[in-house]
Every structure is written in structure tokens, then in C-alpha cells.
Amino acid sequence: MMETKEIKEKKKSAHMNIALGTFVLFFGVVILIAIFFTGTSQGKITNAAAGLVLAAIGAQMIIKSKRTIKKLG
Numbered sequence: 001m002m003e004t005k006e007i008k009e010k011k012k013s014a015h016m017n018i019a020l021g022t023f024v025l026f027f028g029v030v031i032l033i034a035i036f037f038t039g040t041s042q043g044k045i046t047n048a049a050a051g052l053v054l055a056a057i058g059a060q061m062i063i064k065s066k067r068t069i070k071k072l073g
Helices: 005-037 041-072
Strands: none
Touching (some): 005 041
16 A cells, blocks of 8 residues: 555654654753762752653653554554
């Protein structure tokens, strides 16, 4: 069965979101690692919050994109 142009575009978009989500997840993990090199407790809390938010966003982007690709076939 031939894929329609719309399905191809959605798959392409999902693959790009996987790449972007991987970058955001990696960046969040780097910020979480930076907690150990931060001197103040306020800085550690800020890094923890930012790292967790970014890691969660990246992971969700990857999960949602993989589900989309699986659904489209």
C-alpha cells in the first residue's frame, strides 16, 4: 500500500521530534550532573528543577514520537 503524502510528513515530523527530544533529554541529564559541581544549595535546587523539567520534556517527546510512528505503521 502506498503511503500518502500526509502520512509521510507525519512520520518525518515524528523522526525529527525524536532527534530533538534526544537532544533535550541529553541536555537535561547534563544539567542534572551539574548539580554535583554547584556550590550553593540554591544553585543545586535550580539545577535539579531545570534538569528534571528538560529531561521529562525530552523523554515525553521521544515516547510520543515513537508511538506516532508505530501507529502510522
